[in-house]
Amino acid sequence: MMGGAHLVASGIKRRLIIIIMKFEISISDYGREMRATRMSVVDFWKNETKGDGLNVRVAHGVNSWPDLVDQLHEPFLNKSMMIEGDVFMQAHRRPRHRAVPVMKADTKIADRITFKEWLREVATMHKAIKINFRSNEVVRPVLQDLYANQADPTSPVLQYPVILHANVFRSPRSVENEVDPLTFVEKAKTLFPDATLSLGWTKQSNFSHLHPKFKKLNWRQLFHILEYISRLDQPVMLSVRLSVAAHSKEQLLWLLGMDQSISLLLWSDSDDHITNWTPIIELRRSTTKNRILYDLDPKHRKFLQTESNDPIVTPPTFSLQDWQAVEFSSSGSQLSTVVRSEKGPAFLGEPTALLLSKIAPPKFPSEQKVSGKVHFLPKKGVESVDLDDNSGVSIYLMDKVQDIDSPKIKNSLEVFIGFDGRIKITNGELKNAPYYETKAIGQLPDSDCYGFEVTDSGWRVQLDAWTAECGEQKGRSRRTVTIELDTPFQKSRNLRNVVVSKKGDSAVDFLLEELQHSGASSVMFSSILLLLMIYFL
Structure with a gap:
């Protein structure tokens, strides 16, 4: 009898363990589902920007502890809507030290902040988060950290949109290596499908001296982009230089007309010299203008603010329904x-x-x-x-x-x-x-x-x-x-x-x-x- 009772008790114990494990798994899956951030920044900011992406304010290079403190005390009128950080792999001279993702802070700052620490802090600031991947090596560990963060009930909840950005297309006169697009897109789709994927071009030297043919997005290049984004279910953002957008209106409007969530981020710096603003104004006034965000040099922002942004209604030339x-x-x-x-x-x-x-x-x-x-x-x-x-x-x-x-x-x-x-x-x-x-x-x-x-x-x-x-x-x-x-x-x-x-x-x-x-x-x-x-x- 004692042996039989022991066997029964053991069987009950095993069943309880199995039930508890299944319960924990279901709680974990439920938590991940409830903690998802599958929302494009365009939809998230629709009210705050009043339907015009020109009203977006971005905090660049928030990569250190002082930068994070500044974000906590920034004036209300200048309050940013998105925090942007750059992450790369920390190299160690001693082989026994494992390389970890860290933020790319100024070399004068001795105490670098790790990506995990950075993510924990920015998750509590109630802003959209943009993570810039600066190398192939950093893609997998950062995405694994994001996956673990969403699955861990004790981690701060990422309630706001997360943008994963990488310069995956090589530009003429590039001064940096591109991130492999296939690796970036596939890993993001597998490990963190709730984010908005942002694709851009590598930084260039002497942009203003480039031949005009290199300052546009042609149809062949657009088809190359489609190889990576046409199969994605998650929101996609294309980061395009303002000078390039000025010569690529038709291609960008075609992208915005796709039957999936596509948005644009138009950015500029002092090297952008726009002689013909008409294509940019037409892009902004198109019916998809709320899907275009702007991160511009002050002189370019000031010019667009003086121009009309009344919608231009243009009927589609192809009926998706038909x-x-x-x-x-x-x-x-x-x-x-x-x-x-x-x-x-x-x-x-x-x-x-x-x-x-x-x-x-x-x-x-x-x-x-x-x-x-x-x-x-x-x-x-x-x-x-x-x-x-x-x-x-x-x-x-x-x-x-x-x-x-x-x-x-x-x-x-x-x-x-x-x-x-x-x-x-x-x-x-x-x-x-x-x-x-x-x-x-x-x-x-x-x-x-x-x-x-x-x-x-x-x-x-x-x-x-x-x-x-x-x-x-x-x-x-x-x-x-x-x-x-x-x-x-x-x-x-x-x-x-x-x-x-x-x-x-x-x-x-x-x-x-x-x-x-x-x-x-x-x-x-x-x-x-x-x-x-x-x-x-």
Whole structure:
């Protein structure tokens, strides 16, 4: 009996231990969930800034004990909204001393503050926190400290937004090493997904003497940025120099129009000389102005404060609600997808993604149109490589989109615009109608951008394509080429569903600007009369 009682007691004890462990784990998970700071600084400051990021005040380089004390006693009218600290790995001469993250204080200060100490102090100041990562080595230990802080019920609660910033893109004439973007983004996503991720460019020497071409963000660079941010669920901030933003308005507006939480931090110093303020003012007055924060030199801030910030309402050139993205898996390591923005979708990498129009096709004798502008962007370094002649944008007109099971669509009517100016319309379903022509082809002059309009009348498809200007490119003469092809009627008398896809290989990406699908255009009276005449003959 004694042995049996002992076994029963042992079993109860083991079960109690298991229950207690499960309870502790659930409490830990619950605490982490309740202590999360998943909020972008833009949303957090919406009331304090009155919808204008120019009202943000940042405390730079708060890296020492005296700096922290100053933050506690700063005047109310000059009170900062965000505390910024720079963290790096402390090197020790003696190998037995383990390197720890510390704040980058003045060399005259002998007692450096560790990151853990810094975090404990700033967590009680009720401000947003910006942590600048200055090396690859510091990424993992700092993120581990942040993870542990959120999971530990005894640590100060990080109730306010946390921004994790790293200069991950290398600038011309850089004076510092960039932080590896893949390491930074992946570790942050895994260890501290509640933060806002901030990406920037390395510091430069003699910025004012740089060639103007290095003072802008082009589309190819923007696509490179998308490789790191397009898959993130957490808020993302891009830190951009004011001079660069002045020459990159279209690219920045495209980023702000993405269907995810993207914001900008525009900063400047005495080396920024702005000769044309119009793009900056238009950025500020855009409908997304509350998603742009400013950390400016006093002279630049003063100028913007004198300018009107009344909103400019510009309708989107691409309806996110009217197009559905469908993605298939890719065997390659590069990003292969379609990234959507209110300024138009971008097709990147291998042709593994489709855009399906949600607009129901009209019934015959109505017609439908698909129009837009395609901007082709061959990847850097592929000019000397033989590009796939089939690389371009394809617009499929399909009877049933439910039958799509891969990105390679067959047996469908296809309208194609190639990067080299080749255009064609192909009848993909002619098994029961051999008397129709299989295709119509044409050729446009070489250009990086082409405008197009596809008209589907049910019995005929017409493509109008022309050379178009790219961005600030001016003075190019427009030349239009028109091709058409008679097509079989649909049995349902409905016109076809619209699907847009990338074709070819990964060497050529493209941006579709002003992509629109009008699904119920009226037909002219003469066309209806012609149909009636055909019917009675």
